Amino acid sequence: MSNPLGALFAQSPIRPIQEHMAKAQSCVVLLREFLEASFVKDWEKAYSLQQEIRRIENEADDIKANVRISLPKNIFLPVPRTDLLGLLSTQDKLANGAKDVAGLMLGRKMEIPSPLTDNFRIYFEECLSASEQALKAINELDELLETGFRGREVELVEGLVIELDRLEHKTDLSQIKLRSELFKLEESLPAVNVIFLYKIIDKVGELADISQKIGGRLLLLMAR
Amino acid sequence: MSEIISQYGSIFLILACVFGFFMAWGVGANDVANAMGTSVGAKAITIKQAILIAMVFEFAGAYFAGGEVTSTIRSGIIDIEKAGFADSPELLVYGMLSSLLAAGIWLLVASHNGWPVSTTHSIIGAIVGFAVVGISRDAVVWSKVWEIVASWVVSPMVSGILAFFIFRSVQKLILDTENPFANAKKYVPFYIFLVGFAIAMVTMVKGLRHVGLDFSFGESVVMALGCGVLAMLLGVFMMRSIKDVPGADKDFHFTNVERLFGVLMIFTACSMAFAHGSNDVANAIGPLAAIVGVVQSGGVFVEESALPFWILLLGGAGIVTGLAMWGYKVIATIGRNITELTPSRGFAAELAAATTVVVASGTGIPVSTTHTLVGAVLGVGIARGIGALNLGVVGRIFLSWVVTLPVGAGISIVFFFLFKGIFG
Numbered sequence: 325m326s327n328p329l330g331a332l333f334a335q336s337p338i339r340p341i342q343e344h345m346a347k348a349q350s351c352v353v354l355l356r357e358f359l360e361a362s363f364v365k366d367w368e369k370a371y372s373l374q375q376e377i378r379r380i381e382n383e384a385d386d387i388k389a390n391v392r393i394s395l396p397k398n399i400f401l402p403v404p405r406t407d408l409l410g411l412l413s414t415q416d417k418l419a420n421g422a423k424d425v426a427g428l429m430l431g432r433k434m435e436i437p438s439p440l441t442d443n444f445r446i447y448f449e450e451c452l453s454a455s456e457q458a459l460k461a462i463n464e465l466d467e468l469l470e471t472g473f474r475g476r477e478v479e480l481v482e483g484l485v486i487e488l489d490r491l492e493h494k495t496d497l498s499q500i501k502l503r504s505e506l507f508k509l510e511e512s513l514p515a516v517n518v519i520f521l522y523k524i525i526d527k528v529g530e531l532a533d534i535s536q537k538i539g540g541r542l543l544l545l546m547a548r
Numbered sequence: 549m550s551e552i553i554s555q556y557g558s559i560f561l562i563l564a565c566v567f568g569f570f571m572a573w574g575v576g577a578n579d580v581a582n583a584m585g586t587s588v589g590a591k592a593i594t595i596k597q598a599i600l601i602a603m604v605f606e607f608a609g610a611y612f613a614g615g616e617v618t619s620t621i622r623s624g625i626i627d628i629e630k631a632g633f634a635d636s637p638e639l640l641v642y643g644m645l646s647s648l649l650a651a652g653i654w655l656l657v658a659s660h661n662g663w664p665v666s667t668t669h670s671i672i673g674a675i676v677g678f679a680v681v682g683i684s685r686d687a688v689v690w691s692k693v694w695e696i697v698a699s700w701v702v703s704p705m706v707s708g709i710l711a712f713f714i715f716r717s718v719q720k721l722i723l724d725t726e727n728p729f730a731n732a733k734k735y736v737p738f739y740i741f742l743v744g745f746a747i748a749m750v751t752m753v754k755g756l757r758h759v760g761l762d763f764s765f766g767e768s769v770v771m772a773l774g775c776g777v778l779a780m781l782l783g784v785f786m787m788r789s790i791k792d793v794p795g796a797d798k799d800f801h802f803t804n805v806e807r808l809f810g811v812l813m814i815f816t817a818c819s820m821a822f823a824h825g826s827n828d829v830a831n832a833i834g835p836l837a838a839i840v841g842v843v844q845s846g847g848v849f850v851e852e853s854a855l856p857f858w859i860l861l862l863g864g865a866g867i868v869t870g871l872a873m874w875g876y877k878v879i880a881t882i883g884r885n886i887t888e889l890t891p892s893r894g895f896a897a898e899l900a901a902a903t904t905v906v907v908a909s910g911t912g913i914p915v916s917t918t919h920t921l922v923g924a925v926l927g928v929g930i931a932r933g934i935g936a937l938n939l940g941v942v943g944r945i946f947l948s949w950v951v952t953l954p955v956g957a958g959i960s961i962v963f964f965f966l967f968k969g970i971f972g
Binding site for chain 2: 327328329330331332333334335336337338339394395398399400401402403466467469470471472473474475476477
């Protein structure tokens, strides 16, 4: 049974995009537990957490694939289709980034040197706040749809994105500090480890960068 | 006095009633679902409530506002004099029987296969078809036909534009404000007033002549205002119990506001059923009325005879039977498809579509309720109100026109010559 009225309504991508972002954020939250496990060298627990991150990242991939399939060119959307797909692929990088950090650290059984752990924790928490703020902004998508991407709701989301930018900037400063501390320890550590430690600091910082980009994509989406 | 008519009169009457009922059954089984599906999809009403509303308001619409369209289908498309019905009135009977049967069968086949067809287009195609091939090209009032065809393009556009502005006003007055809930409580009753007023006004001015009531314009305005106020008071009463529950807004900040729009949508659902009844019931009873008119007068075609009440009753009964036997399934299916539509959008689309259709009914133009509603939904979509719309539907509707008109005509022509062969 098909009729024009039933066929007129296509699957809205808004809710799946929100679900996708929630999955991406869960990966980052799990990465925190993973890091704690690695700090105490509980590699068994770390392994199971890494598997969990992989599983959720896969679920996020499925959502992404579904949204892409359900958005052929003849679907009429309240915002440009390319902007929505761009937002989705940026969100996807967040889940991927968390998976990469866990994979790399587990593969090399990497330990963060104990003088660095406190500052590393702070640094990671800051990155986590940035991605949390991105999730908060994405959660306003259904309200944006309700108001037709106009007016007060747009202003509210703009405010959330400005805060997101501030949070990301904070992580930049912490990253500089953490790097200089690592630099002081370089002599006492195996060279290969140092290279990978820099890489991990970099990759964790990227999580905040990606979160900021998600905010940027959202602004683009709302711009007329 | 025509011999054939006097000889087979009762057979014609029985056949006409059976075919007319069959056609009305088809309208009830398929078309009503489109009118009610939006409200069910938006979860403003349940399927049971939808059926109840449809039963009452489809009938009311057909009775109070369906006269003009019925008379268009009955005697507006075919030129009675040029077609030579005065000499051989049986031709009109054959033609109308064929049209009913053709449109009914085509609707059955099409909906069985899931093709989107319109009842209105089927019956118009069938009538024009038998008239052109069975009688002559001159038998058709082409100016009327072109007017109808033009309305099939204009009506979705008009309802789309209406829906756009209604929804923009909702955004401005309610959704995009500091306190949407308070503003919804303030403005929703006004929209309810508008629903009651618009429907009552068109009906008073255009429809009631056919049931023997004739009011002046001034009287109509006063009574329509009264209907609007009455609907508004009822709405205020129904909204009284809806409170701004803080917890409900946790995930989605407009949950409570949408509940207020849900009340509004009950009213627009009624108006939609009324509008549908006023326009689409005529597809089944228009041809029936023509046959009954000819047979009862013994072959003399009376241009402006009153519509017998039992014909409307038969049409209404057919629709209700179709709805009860099959239509509720279709409503459920459509309701499941339309999950993304919230009441604030659904009401805008329904109010626009219902108003457009009722105005068309008042003017005696048979339009497609479904297409008008599709136009209205697109209007809301252009106001950036709906998550995702499938524009492929517009192409499918166009395709269904291209197919429905000639197929309806073709089947009707075959039956026309069949009846002519049987009865002479």
